[in-house]
Amino acid sequence: MTRLLPVLLLAALAALPLALGTEPYLLNALITTGILTIGAMSLNLLLGYTGQLSLGHIAFFGIGAYVSALTSLGFDVEIGFGYRVAHEPWPAATGFLLAVAAAGACGWLIGRLSFRVRGAYFVIVTISFAEVVRLVALNWVELTQGPLALTGIPAFTFGLPGLGSWTLRTKLQNYYLVLGVGTLCYALIARMVRSRFGRAMRGLKENEPLALSVGINATRTLTVAAVVSAAMAGAAGSLYAHYLRIIDPDVFLFATTVTMVIMVVGGGKGTLMGPVVGGLIFGLLPVALRPVMAPEAQWIVYGIVLILILFLMPRGIVPGAAALLARGRAPRAGNTILKSRPAVQR
Amino acid sequence: MSAAILSVAHVGVRFGGLVAIADLHFDVAQGEIVSLIGPNGAGKTTAFNVMTGFLKPSQGEVRFRGTSLTGLQPHEITRLGLSRTFQRTSVFPDDTVFENVMIGLHRQGGGMSRTLLLDALLARTRASERALRERAEALLDWVGLAGRAGEKAGALAYGEQRLVGVALALATEPAMLLLDEPVSGMNASETRIFVRLIRQIRERGITVLLVEHDMPMVMEVSDRIVVLNHGRLIAEGRPEAIRSDPAVIEAYLGQGSAARRAAAGAREVAHA
Amino acid sequence: MDQLLQHLVNTLILGGTYALLGVGLTLIFGIMNVVNFTHGALYTVGAYLMYLAVAALGLNFFLALPVAIAGGLALGAVIEVLLLRPLRGQDIDTTMLVMIGAGIVLQSSTLWTFGGVAKAVPSPFPQAPLQLGPVSVSWLSLFVLAGALLLIGLTYALINRTKLGLAMRAAFQDADTAALMGVDVRGIYTATFALGSSLAAAAGALLGPVYVVFPQMGQLAELKAFAIVIMGGLGNVTGAAIGGFLLALAEEFGAGYVSSGYRDAMGFLIIIAVLLWRPTGLFAKAERIG
Numbered sequence: 001m002t003r004l005l006p007v008l009l010l011a012a013l014a015a016l017p018l019a020l021g022t023e024p025y026l027l028n029a030l031i032t033t034g035i036l037t038i039g040a041m042s043l044n045l046l047l048g049y050t051g052q053l054s055l056g057h058i059a060f061f062g063i064g065a066y067v068s069a070l071t072s073l074g075f076d077v078e079i080g081f082g083y084r085v086a087h088e089p090w091p092a093a094t095g096f097l098l099a100v101a102a103a104g105a106c107g108w109l110i111g112r113l114s115f116r117v118r119g120a121y122f123v124i125v126t127i128s129f130a131e132v133v134r135l136v137a138l139n140w141v142e143l144t145q146g147p148l149a150l151t152g153i154p155a156f157t158f159g160l161p162g163l164g165s166w167t168l169r170t171k172l173q174n175y176y177l178v179l180g181v182g183t184l185c186y187a188l189i190a191r192m193v194r195s196r197f198g199r200a201m202r203g204l205k206e207n208e209p210l211a212l213s214v215g216i217n218a219t220r221t222l223t224v225a226a227v228v229s230a231a232m233a234g235a236a237g238s239l240y241a242h243y244l245r246i247i248d249p250d251v252f253l254f255a256t257t258v259t260m261v262i263m264v265v266g267g268g269k270g271t272l273m274g275p276v277v278g279g280l281i282f283g284l285l286p287v288a289l290r291p292v293m294a295p296e297a298q299w300i301v302y303g304i305v306l307i308l309i310l311f312l313m314p315r316g317i318v319p320g321a322a323a324l325l326a327r328g329r330a331p332r333a334g335n336t337i338l339k340s341r342p343a344v345q346r
Numbered sequence: 347m348s349a350a351i352l353s354v355a356h357v358g359v360r361f362g363g364l365v366a367i368a369d370l371h372f373d374v375a376q377g378e379i380v381s382l383i384g385p386n387g388a389g390k391t392t393a394f395n396v397m398t399g400f401l402k403p404s405q406g407e408v409r410f411r412g413t414s415l416t417g418l419q420p421h422e423i424t425r426l427g428l429s430r431t432f433q434r435t436s437v438f439p440d441d442t443v444f445e446n447v448m449i450g451l452h453r454q455g456g457g458m459s460r461t462l463l464l465d466a467l468l469a470r471t472r473a474s475e476r477a478l479r480e481r482a483e484a485l486l487d488w489v490g491l492a493g494r495a496g497e498k499a500g501a502l503a504y505g506e507q508r509l510v511g512v513a514l515a516l517a518t519e520p521a522m523l524l525l526d527e528p529v530s531g532m533n534a535s536e537t538r539i540f541v542r543l544i545r546q547i548r549e550r551g552i553t554v555l556l557v558e559h560d561m562p563m564v565m566e567v568s569d570r571i572v573v574l575n576h577g578r579l580i581a582e583g584r585p586e587a588i589r590s591d592p593a594v595i596e597a598y599l600g601q602g603s604a605a606r607r608a609a610a611g612a613r614e615v616a617h618a
Numbered sequence: 619m620d621q622l623l624q625h626l627v628n629t630l631i632l633g634g635t636y637a638l639l640g641v642g643l644t645l646i647f648g649i650m651n652v653v654n655f656t657h658g659a660l661y662t663v664g665a666y667l668m669y670l671a672v673a674a675l676g677l678n679f680f681l682a683l684p685v686a687i688a689g690g691l692a693l694g695a696v697i698e699v700l701l702l703r704p705l706r707g708q709d710i711d712t713t714m715l716v717m718i719g720a721g722i723v724l725q726s727s728t729l730w731t732f733g734g735v736a737k738a739v740p741s742p743f744p745q746a747p748l749q750l751g752p753v754s755v756s757w758l759s760l761f762v763l764a765g766a767l768l769l770i771g772l773t774y775a776l777i778n779r780t781k782l783g784l785a786m787r788a789a790f791q792d793a794d795t796a797a798l799m800g801v802d803v804r805g806i807y808t809a810t811f812a813l814g815s816s817l818a819a820a821a822g823a824l825l826g827p828v829y830v831v832f833p834q835m836g837q838l839a840e841l842k843a844f845a846i847v848i849m850g851g852l853g854n855v856t857g858a859a860i861g862g863f864l865l866a867l868a869e870e871f872g873a874g875y876v877s878s879g880y881r882d883a884m885g886f887l888i889i890i891a892v893l894l895w896r897p898t899g900l901f902a903k904a905e906r907i908g
Contacts, residue, residue, distance in 0.1 A: 128841065210436070212419070
């Protein structure tokens, strides 16, 4: 069941354009939803599996977008003391790889930090990090064009020597690219979570002193999780830049982090399918709400939905639905053990 | 008695102006079962936290199998073969008992620490994963929790959670095990089972040091007892010698009625 | 030299409202252990209430101010009773996320109600600035500084001189013991959150007429308030007051002598630097394990 569901969902998503046709508005919504869902899956690695409430996730996404865009556009900037750095445009695919690497490197920093700075302080530091990056993107006009945006970002081109090259110009092509990268990220996260590494993350989240005392290296585990998480967010950012082909400092908006948080928390943090289900629901919700209300009113709905989920279904939709299913299947199985429970639990 | 496996050498711990441990100095020999006792607030748990790297001593050092533990992180100390259990939170509450032990086996299955992520990504883990599952089953069987493998650890009864804690500690293949008040809150029959378990642990060649309040249990299981009061070592010796030690009796009688009852328990055993 | 003096005066003016923002946030943080992600939205609401009262209803400027503050007080009380009271005992992450949700609702509601175009609040002060030798300062700014200092002073008096303040301090030290001694802790929490919220609204109402009023104005203000609270130390009211002036100093001189574009980055750089250099100095001692 748990292994079959993702495969079924993948098949359904792959077939979806056949059913919808190539209606541009819907396809566009699906692509941006897919990109944000990759971001949500990567955020879940930190938020759900290590329990680190990292609210600067959009920084990795935006860094990925800018690195990828600048790599493929080229630049020529002064870095002080009269020195200049010039860069000739490289293929978009190279930009993608560099985006993953750059975002991963920033993730390494945040991962090291998460061990020194905990709780509310960590949350505030991650938000601050994202704001600083946004302000750099806004103010380093020579490199980023500031609020004027980077335009004319090339679409992805894949070429094989001797076979010619293939440029992803249509929405449909981008849809399948996003679906492919998303599937890859899902598989990667699933592998990590089900391995010893995943057990180390769970151990640290559930009972850190005990995890340390069975030999789990907290610093390394958290750092690796943060690097993988950030690298995936960077990949999503790169997809975003080469799909929209224009980015401005608004890619760093806190609101996008909040959207991803809603996707993860709403879908079910710490579960594999949670962010996917949450991503699809909350990514496509604006499509459903668009005919009935203005965007700012949609955000009011989003905020209320976040609060309601936390109050009514704190574990999220996927675990909630799973619990309902299990209860339906085995009606009276829960009461067999009525032994004395420990008086003091954590 | 063979050579010392653990030496606590003039360890002191201060929190600001507060002295938790003034000067603690004792050895544990290979294969011994030693108990660390003392009235509440004597510094026992603090001593455990120093030995396992959760606290840095203000002075002195702990040596384990000849290696100084100064500056080592808790997980590094575990990897040297010194493992511990916890008084209150001895399990990963949201996982099944079986998965608890699997988390405990983190370090086992080949020295793959550096390639942890690589293992996860390449499908290299299948064989070692199967071996780990067998080890986990064997361990649960050994502590008598095989029947509980599929249950959530946080939902187990108190005594059973302690057993999970012991299985977790044993999963790290320690040469020495520190047990922090393992039988507090257990009833008499559970305690008896636990005493048998401690003996079996020793038979596996594992040295045991425990902190415990249950005097009859301490007297029964220990080869040697170390007594702490106000962060200072006040007596050390075989159980029968400790029972009649005037300094120990004074330390316990000077405390509240709970401690007095504990001391009375100790005397009861002496007369039995 | 003249420029330096001008920067110092600007620092004082800006620092007053920053301190006000920080004091409100640190009170809530310290006493309730809640990271108030509605603080920025309450600041925005305060500014809009001022706009509504003065520009739309034609109320006197000096009467509108207490109205805006009372509005923040009432809104804070509602948020506390509706959202925080049922979450007592939940982990801090859940409360943070709920507060983020509430902040979004508030901010989007102001956007929905008033639209995205910035509004100006007319002030009764003369346009011509007061010239003190080389330094020029607007009458409105002086009033804002005086208002901020007065409100901080009143908050101090409330905490240190009243029965309510005594109960708040008791709840800050140890909520359980305070409850045993007969302190109505639930009521104290509501009062604390309402008080902190009213200070945020007051800061918005004071600064609104100086700049312009727009729905996103609270976002940066909120992050700056976090910076101030972190500099001052958790729940430290005096620390937050000083932190407010320190942040203003860093911004004013950073903007004046380094780069004006990065003015708003100062707060975040301070947060990151403080937490990297002195992380242990800023939170409680290591807990006992086992």
